[in-house]
Amino acid sequence: MTRKITLKINGKSYSHEVEPRLLLIHYLREVVGFTGPHIGCETSICGACTVELDGKAVKSCTMFAVQADGRNVTTIEGLATDGRLHPMQEAFWNEHALQCGFCTPGMIMTSKELLERSPHPTDDEIRHGLEGNLCRCTGYQHIVNAVRAAAAKAGA
Amino acid sequence: MATTITKTETLVGKRIRRKEDPRLITGTATYVDDIQMPGMHHACILRSPHGAARIRSINIKPAINQAGVVAVFIGKDIEAVGPVPCGASLPGLRVPAHSILAKDRVYYVGHPVAVAVATDRYIARDAIDLIEVDYEPLQAVSDPEKALEPGAPAVHPEWPDNTAFTFHQEGGEPEKAFKEAEVVVKQRITSQRLVPTSIETRGVVADYRSAEKNLTLYSSTQIPHLLRTLVAQMLGLAENRMRVITPEVGGGFGSKLNVYAEEALMGFVAMKIGKPVKWIESRRENFLCTIHGRGHVDYYEIAARRDGTVLGLRLKLIQDLGAYHQLLTPAIPTLSVLMMPGLYKFRNVIADIVGVFTNCVPTDAYRGAGRPEATHGIERMMDLLALELKMDPAELRLKNFPGKGEFPYLTATGLSYDSGDYAAPLKKALDMVDYHKLRNAQRDAKAKGRLMGIGISTYGEICAFGPSPATPAGGWESATVKIEPSGKVTVLTGTSPHGQGEETTFAQIAADELGVSMDDIIVLHGDTSIVQYGIGTFGSRSTAVGGPALYYALQDLKAKIKKFGEMLLESDDVTCSGGQCICNKTGKTIEFAQIAAASYRAMKLPPNTEPGLMATHFWEPPNFAFPFGAHIVVSEVDRDTGQVEIQRYVAVDDCVNIINPLLVDGQIHGGVAQGLGQALCEQAVYDENAQLITGELMDYALPKASTMPYIETGHTITPSPVNPLGVKGVGEAGTIGCSPAVVNSVVDALSHLGVRHIDMPLTSEKLWKLVRQGGQA
Ligand code: FES
Ligand code: FES
Numbered sequence: 057m058t059r060k061i062t063l064k065i066n067g068k069s070y071s072h073e074v075e076p077r078l079l080l081i082h083y084l085r086e087v088v089g090f091t092g093p094h095i096g097c098e099t100s101i102c103g104a105c106t107v108e109l110d111g112k113a114v115k116s117c118t119m120f121a122v123q124a125d126g127r128n129v130t131t132i133e134g135l136a137t138d139g140r141l142h143p144m145q146e147a148f149w150n151e152h153a154l155q156c157g158f159c160t161p162g163m164i165m166t167s168k169e170l171l172e173r174s175p176h177p178t179d180d181e182i183r184h185g186l187e188g189n190l191c192r193c194t195g196y197q198h199i200v201n202a203v204r205a206a207a208a209k210a211g212a
Numbered sequence: 213m214a215t216t217i218t219k220t221e222t223l224v225g226k227r228i229r230r231k232e233d234p235r236l237i238t239g240t241a242t243y244v245d246d247i248q249m250p251g252m253h254h255a256c257i258l259r260s261p262h263g264a265a266r267i268r269s270i271n272i273k274p275a276i277n278q279a280g281v282v283a284v285f286i287g288k289d290i291e292a293v294g295p296v297p298c299g300a301s302l303p304g305l306r307v308p309a310h311s312i313l314a315k316d317r318v319y320y321v322g323h324p325v326a327v328a329v330a331t332d333r334y335i336a337r338d339a340i341d342l343i344e345v346d347y348e349p350l351q352a353v354s355d356p357e358k359a360l361e362p363g364a365p366a367v368h369p370e371w372p373d374n375t376a377f378t379f380h381q382e383g384g385e386p387e388k389a390f391k392e393a394e395v396v397v398k399q400r401i402t403s404q405r406l407v408p409t410s411i412e413t414r415g416v417v418a419d420y421r422s423a424e425k426n427l428t429l430y431s432s433t434q435i436p437h438l439l440r441t442l443v444a445q446m447l448g449l450a451e452n453r454m455r456v457i458t459p460e461v462g463g464g465f466g467s468k469l470n471v472y473a474e475e476a477l478m479g480f481v482a483m484k485i486g487k488p489v490k491w492i493e494s495r496r497e498n499f500l501c502t503i504h505g506r507g508h509v510d511y512y513e514i515a516a517r518r519d520g521t522v523l524g525l526r527l528k529l530i531q532d533l534g535a536y537h538q539l540l541t542p543a544i545p546t547l548s549v550l551m552m553p554g555l556y557k558f559r560n561v562i563a564d565i566v567g568v569f570t571n572c573v574p575t576d577a578y579r580g581a582g583r584p585e586a587t588h589g590i591e592r593m594m595d596l597l598a599l600e601l602k603m604d605p606a607e608l609r610l611k612n613f614p615g616k617g618e619f620p621y622l623t624a625t626g627l628s629y630d631s632g633d634y635a636a637p638l639k640k641a642l643d644m645v646d647y648h649k650l651r652n653a654q655r656d657a658k659a660k661g662r663l664m665g666i667g668i669s670t671y672g673e674i675c676a677f678g679p680s681p682a683t684p685a686g687g688w689e690s691a692t693v694k695i696e697p698s699g700k701v702t703v704l705t706g707t708s709p710h711g712q713g714e715e716t717t718f719a720q721i722a723a724d725e726l727g728v729s730m731d732d733i734i735v736l737h738g739d740t741s742i743v744q745y746g747i748g749t750f751g752s753r754s755t756a757v758g759g760p761a762l763y764y765a766l767q768d769l770k771a772k773i774k775k776f777g778e779m780l781l782e783s784d785d786v787t788c789s790g791g792q793c794i795c796n797k798t799g800k801t802i803e804f805a806q807i808a809a810a811s812y813r814a815m816k817l818p819p820n821t822e823p824g825l826m827a828t829h830f831w832e833p834p835n836f837a838f839p840f841g842a843h844i845v846v847s848e849v850d851r852d853t854g855q856v857e858i859q860r861y862v863a864v865d866d867c868v869n870i871i872n873p874l875l876v877d878g879q880i881h882g883g884v885a886q887g888l889g890q891a892l893c894e895q896a897v898y899d900e901n902a903q904l905i906t907g908e909l910m911d912y913a914l915p916k917a918s919t920m921p922y923i924e925t926g927h928t929i930t931p932s933p934v935n936p937l938g939v940k941g942v943g944e945a946g947t948i949g950c951s952p953a954v955v956n957s958v959v960d961a962l963s964h965l966g967v968r969h970i971d972m973p974l975t976s977e978k979l980w981k982l983v984r985q986g987g988q989a
Contacts (some may be wrong), residue, residue, distance in 0.1 A: 077334070086333075091246035092239020094462070096411045097495040101909040104411055132239035145237040149229050152874045155882060156711030157236030158412040158462030164237065179922075186917040190909070192411050192463050193711050195881030195946075196917040 061125040065090065066134030074121045081105045083121035084131060092132035092161045096190070103189030106162035107131045113169040115188070132161035135168070144168045144206050153202035155193035163189050167203045176207060223720040223730060227874040230716040231730070241460040244415035244432045245492045252417070253282060255481055255491040256336035257474065258326040258343050259500065260318035263352030263571035263902025264365065267316050267325070267345060275328055275342040280335035283485055284343065285477075286326045287315035293480055294446040296473050296536070299684040300543035305377045308368050308569075310536045312446075312473035312480070318347070319367060319535035320571050321904055322500030324473055329481055329489060352571035354898035356532040357509055359568050367535055367569035376533055376567040377542055381549050383624030384560030389524030393515030397596045402971045403508040403585040403951075405532065405896035406889070407912055408578045412462020413493035414502055416475050418482035427479050428455045434468045434708050435748035438685055439475060440740045446476040447483070458738035461710030465886070466577035467502050468710070469750040470539045499907045503541075504896050505578020507532030508548070508585045514593045515560075520601055520608050524560040527552055527589070531567050534574035540581075541574050542567050543684065547582030547674065550625050554590035555634045555672045555840060556612040561624045571902035577750065579886050580947045583673055588972075591669040591952030595959065596968060605668050605956070606642055610635055613670075629672065629838045631932040637864040638670050638842040640926050644862045645844050658964065663849040663983070664859075667957025668842065671949040675941035676756030676837035676934070688832040689753065690746045691762035693722060693769050695825035697812040699805025701726060701733040706746015707758035708738045712879070712943060714754050717871045718762055721937070725766040727790035728804065744828055752839075752941020755871060760935040761831035768827035775818040776807045776825075837932065839940035841865035843884075843953035849961050854980025856892060856958055858921035863949060866928045867942040873927075876942050880925050883946020889915045890947075891954035895973050962987060 058073040065088060072087055079098075084090045084107065096102035098117045105117040108130040135142035144164050147153070154160040163186070170177065170185040177185065182203045183196070191199065235241040272284040296310040314325045328339035351365035358364055359374040366372040390396060417430040427449055433439050436456040444451040461468065474491055481489045493502065508531060515524035531545040549563040580587075594612075598605040613634040614621045621629040650666060657664040678687040690706035703722055707714060715735040723730045737743060747753075770788065777786045777793030785796045794801045807825070810816075814823035846860040863880050870876050893913035897906045906912040932938055951972060958974050959967055965987030970978065 075334070082333070085246070086248070089248075090239070091242075094243065094412065095245065095492075096413070097909050099495065099909060102411055102495075132237075136238055141237070148237050149233045152229065152878050154233065154236055154711075155713070155878060156410070156412065156461065156463040157233075157241060158243065158410075158460075160236050161239045183917040183920070190411060190914055190916065192409055192465070192886075192914070193882045194878060195883075195885035195915075195923065196920050197881045197923055198878055200917065 059122055061122055063124050063126060064128045066130055076120065076122050078121045080116040080119040080121045080124050084116060090131045090133050094158055094161060096158065101190065103162040103166060104159050106165040106189065108165060108169065113166045132164060142168065143209055147202040147206035151198050151202035151205055153194060153199040159189060159191040163191060163199060170203065171207055171210065176211060179204065223723050224871050226872065228716060228720060228872055230713050231719055232713065232715045243412055243460045243462055244417055244430050247417045247430055247459065247490070249419060249488040252488040252490055253329050253331060253485060254333040254336045255327050255329050255478060255489050256340050257324050258328070258340040260314065260321055260323040260325055262318055262347055262349050263321050263354065264350040265318050265347040266350060267314065267318065268348055269346045270326065271344040272326065274344065275339040278335065278339055278342060280331045281328060281339045282331065283329045284326055284339065285313065285481065287311065287313045290480060292448065293476055297442050297471055297539065298537035298541065299539045300537070300541065302377050302379060302542055305542055306371055308536055312477045320573055321902060322497065322573055327477060327481060329485060352902035354570050354572050354900065354902040356530050356568040356570055359570050360566065367571055371569070374569045376569055379546060379565040381625060382562040383626065386524045386526060386560040386562035389560035390515045390526065393523055394518045395516050395600060396513060397593060397600050398513045399593060399596055399969050401510045401512060401589050401592055401969065403506040403588055404972055405507040405575065406505045406578060406894050407499050407896050408465045408467035408502065408505055409914060410463030410465055410467060413495060413498040414468065414472065414474065415492040416478040417488060417490045418478035419488040420482040422486060424453070426453045427482065428457065429475065429479055430457045430459055431475055432461045432468055433458050434464045434710060434750050436708055436738050436740050437706065437745050438748060439471055442471045443476050443479055447479050455741045458708055464710050465579040466505065466581055466750060469577050469748065470503060495909060496907055499912065500904055501573055503538050503574055503576035505575060506585060507575040510589050512589055512593050514597055516597055518601065520603050520611050522556050522558055522612050525553060525558045527563040529563060529565045531565060532570050532572065532575060533567050534570055534572045536574050538574040538576045540684065541576045544575065544577060544582045548586040550627055551583050551586040551672065551674055552590060553623055553625060554587060555670050557614055559624050572898050579883065580944045581751070583944065584887065584948045584951060587669065587671045587948050588952045592955060592969065595956045599963065599968065606638065606647065609638060609668065609670055627674065628835060630835055630934045631930055632838065632840055633930045634670065634840055636928040636930065637840065637866050640928055641842040641844045641862050641864040644924060644926055645846065645860060650846065663851060663961040665847050665957040665959065665961025667845040667847065667953045667955065667960055669949050669953035669956060670842045672838050672840045673752065673945055673948050674836045674838060675752035675944065676833060677751035677753050678836045679833055686747055688747065688830050689757040689761045690744050690828065690830045691758065691765040692744055692826065692828040693765045695769070695804060695808045697809050699803065699808045701728060703733060703735045703762060704743040705735060705737045705758050705762065706743060707754040708749045709754055710749065712749065712754055713872070713875045714758065717755060717875060720871055721759060721762055722766060725770065726804065752943040755939050756837050756935065756941045757831065757833050759937050759939055761829050763936050764831055765827045765829035768829060769825060772821065772825060772827065773804065773807055775821050776811050777802060779816065779818040780807060780810060833935065835934060837934045837940040839865065839867040839942065839945055841945055841949055843949040845953040845957040847954065847957040847961060849958060849979050849983065851983055854976035854978070854983060856974055856979065861921045861923045862926065863923055863946060864926040864928060865942060865945050866930050867940040867945065868929055868932045869938040870927065871939065877925050879942045880946040881923050883944060884923050884950045885915045885920055887947040887950020888920065888954060891951040891972050891974060893973050893975065
C-alpha cells in the first residue's frame with residue numbers, strides 16, 4: 057500500500073508514491089537523493105537529520121514522509137544560492153565549527169533558524185538553542201563562535 | 213655557491229580555514245550511507261538479547277519466505293571465514309575464537325547471530341524480527357571484579373577464572389621505596405566504561421565482481437590499508453584484488469580503529485548474493501557492539517617523603533576486556549602502565565594488570581586509549597598526597613617534575629621522554645587563572661558556605677605511534693607527492709583523517725616547501741587503490757608521523773626539481789623556491805609547471821634522473837613523541853542540586869610547533885569535551901545480567917552545547933628533536949588532561965566535608981548525596 061505525496065524541496069516540486077511508514081529522512085536521502093541531512097540516531101536526539109519544514113527546523117527522522125505532503129522542505133543543499141554560500145555556512149567555515157562534518161548540516165539548519173527567531177542571541181541563548189544537536193568532535197565552542205559571528209555580520 | 217631551496221611565504225603556523233569544509237557545509241560530501249549502487253541490497257543483523265546463552269536452534273524460514281528477502285545467513289554458513297583478528301600479543305594471552313557470527317553460544321548482548329539481506333532497508337529490518345532463535349539463557353557476569361571471584365560464571369567455559377592475561381612490570385626498587393617511605397597514600401580509582409559515540413555510526417558497503425574476483429569495501433574506518441590486509445585474510449581473498457575506500461568518516465575517536473565482524477560479513481554477503489550490499493549500524497547497535505573505552509578498576513599506592521618527594525608507585529590494574537579481543541583490546545592497559553608515572557620522577561614502580569573477560573562488548577582504543585586512565589590515576593593520587601601532606605597541589609607537582617636539563621628523560625617504565633619543560637605549561641596555566649588570588653577567592657567562598665574548588669592536572673602523552681618495534685602493525689607512515697604535468701600538486705597520505713583536517717595542514721606543509729599556492733594542492737587519502745600503503749589515523753599520529761613522511765617526500769621531490777631546473781636553465785647555480793627555479797648568474801627563471809611539463813615530456817633528462825615528478829617516502833619515527841601540558845578547572849557544586857558548574861576551564865598544551873592554530877584549538881576543545889563527558893556524565897552501565905541499560909542516547913548523557921564550559925587555551929613551545937617538523941600530536945591531549953582536573957576541583961570543593969575521592973561520573977545525584985551526608989558516601 058502506498059500513498060502519493062507532493063511537496064516542495066529546496067524550491068522544486070516532487071511527487072512520489074511512498075509507503076506510509078517511510079520516514080521523511082529516508083525519503084529525502086534515498087528517494088529524492090538529498091543526502092545532506094544525516095542519520096545519527098533515528099530517535100530525535102542528535103539533530104543530524106534537521107531540515108526546515110515550512111520555515112521551522114525539524115528532525116526529519118521523527119516524521120513520516122506522508123506528513124510532509126503539500127509542505128515546503130529546505131535541506132542543507134538548498135541553502136547556497138547561485139553558488140554563494142549562506143552566511144551561516146560561511147561562518148561555520150571561517151570559525152572552524154566542524155571537524156568530521158557529520159553533525160554539520162543539522163547544526164547549520166538549527167543555527168540558521170535560531171538566528172531567524174532571535175537575531176541577537178547571547179552565548180547562553182546560542183548554547184541552549186543548540187541543545188537538540190549533538191556534536192562529538194568540536195566541543196561546541198567554535199560552533200558558538202560561528203553563530204555569534206553570523207549574527208554580528210547580519211546585524212552589521 | 214650553495215643552491216639551497218628556500219621558502220618564500222609561510223603558511224605553516226597560520227589560522228587557515230579548512231580545504232575540506234566546502235563539501236561538508238553544503239551537504240555534498242559522501243559518507244558510507246550516501247552511497248547508492250545499482251542493484252544494491254540492504255543487510256540487517258539479528259543480535260543476541262542475552263549476555264550469555266546457548267543457541268539451541270535457529271529457524272530462518274519465516275524470514276526467508278518474506279517477499280524481498282534474498283538471503284539469511286547464520287553461524288554455520290560462515291565456517292570458511294576467518295576469525296575477527298586481534299593484533300595485540302602478550303605472553304600467555306588467551307584468545308577466544310571470535311567468529312563473525314555466533315555459532316552455538318552468545319557471549320554478550322549485541323553478539324551477531326544472523327544477517328538478513330533484502331532489496332530494501334525496511335524489509336531487511338522486518339526480516340530479522342521473523343528469525344526464530346531458541347536460546348537457553350546462562351548466567352552472565354558484567355563486573356570485572358566479580359568475574360574474578362571464585363565461582364563466578366565463566367564467560368568462556370574453557371577458562372573458568374575469566375583471566376585473559378596477567379602482565380607485570382617493574383622498574384627501580386619499588387619494595388624498598390615503600391619500606392623507606394615516610395608516607396603512603398592508597399586509593400581505589402575507577403575509569404568507567406564509555407561509549408565512543410561518533411555521530412556517524414559504523415557502516416559498510418561491499419561490492420564484489422566475481423569475474424575479476426574483486427571486492428571493494430567502503431567502510432567508515434580509520435585504517436583502510438590494515439583493514440584491507442586483514443579482511444582479505446578473513447575472506448581468503450588476494451589482497452591486491454581487494455580495495456578499501458573510506459569515504460567521508462563521521463568521527464572515530466578510536467572506535468573505527470578496528471576490524472569488525474560486520475566488515476568481513478558484508479564482504480561475505482556480497483560474494484554470496486553477487487550484488488552490492490549495504491549495512492548501516494543503528495545507534496542502538498553502536499552502543500551494543502562497537503567497542504567501548506576505558507573499563508578500569510585501579511588500586512593505587514604512592515610512597516613519598518614528608519617533604520613531598522615522590523618515591524614509589526604501585527598499581528594493580530583490573531581491565532574489563534569484555535567477551536572478546538578486538539584489534540588492540542589487551543594492549544590498551546599496557547599503555548596505561550607505561551604512562552603510570554605521569555610527568556613525575558617516580559624512580560620505583562611496580563604494576564600488575566589482570567585482563568578480565570566479562571559478558572560485555574569488548575573494550576579497545578577510545579580517545580586517549582590507556583593514557584586518560586593512567587593520567588586520571590596519577591593525578592588523583594598526587595592530589596591525595598597533597599591533601600595528606602597539607603601541601604599545595606601545584607607546589608607538589610612542580611617539586612616532582614624532571615628538570616629541563618634532564619631530557620631525554622628515561623622513565624622507570626622504560627620510556628624515553630624526548631624533550632620537555634613540564635613546569636612551563638603548569639606555570640602558564642597558574643598565571644592564566646591568577647592562582648594565588650583564586651585560592652583567596654576560594655577561601656572567601658567556602659567561608660560563605662559555597663562549595664568552590666580548584667583542580668589541577670598535568671599530563672604527558674605518549675603519542676605519534678610510533679617506532680615499529682613498539683607497535684603491532686608497523687609504526688611508520690607514508691606519503692607520495694606528485695607534481696602533475698600541468699604543475700598542480702597531488703599529495704597522497706597513508707594516514708586516514710576523518711575530521712582532523714590533514715587535507716589542510718598537509719597542504720600547508722607542501723605549499724611552504726614547494727612555494728606554491730595551497731589552492732594548487734590536493735591531498736588524497738583513504739583509498740587503497742590510489743594511495744600507497746599506510747597505517748592510518750589514530751594515537752595522535754597523523755601530523756607527527758604522516759607529517760614528516762610528507763616532509764621527506766617533498767625534499768626528495770625538490771631535489772629532483774632542482775636537477776631539472778639546472779638542466780633547463782643550463783646552470784649549476786640554481787635556486788628553486790616560490791614555485792620557480794632561478795639561475796643565480798643570469799636571473800633567468802623557469803616555473804615549476806614548465807619543469808613539470810618538461811619532466812613528463814622527457815625530451816631531455818638530467819643525468820641519472822627518471823622522467824616525471826613524483827616522490828614517495830616511508831618514514832619510520834625513531835621514538836614516540838611526548839607532548840605535555842596542564843589543565844586547571846574552577847568549579848562549584850550546587851548544595852541543593854549537586855550540580856557541578858565549571859566556572860573556568862584553562863588548558864595549556866605543549867605540542868611544540870603548531871601547523872594550524874585554529875585546528876589545534878578545535879582538537880583541544882573536542883578532546884576536553886570528551887574528557888568532561890567522562891568526568892561528569894557518561895557511563896556505560898551493564899546490569900547484573902549483563903544487559904546494557906545505557907543503550908541509547910536517551911540513557912547515555914553526552915555533553916551538549918549548553919553543558920560545555922568555555923575553554924581557554926594556551927600553548928607553550930619546547931623544541932623537540934623528535935622529527936624535522938618539530939611537531940607532536942594533539943588529538944588526545946584535551947581528553948587526557950581533562951578528567952582529573954575536573955574531579956580534583958570537585959574533590960577540592962568538598963574536601964572540608966572529609967571527601968577524599970569520588971569516582972566518575974560526578975553526577976548531581978552522587979554529589980547531592982555526598983553533600984547531604986556530610987561527605988560520607
Ligand atoms: S537522526 Fe534525527 S535526531 Fe538523530
Ligand atoms: S563535527 Fe563531527 S560530530 Fe560535529
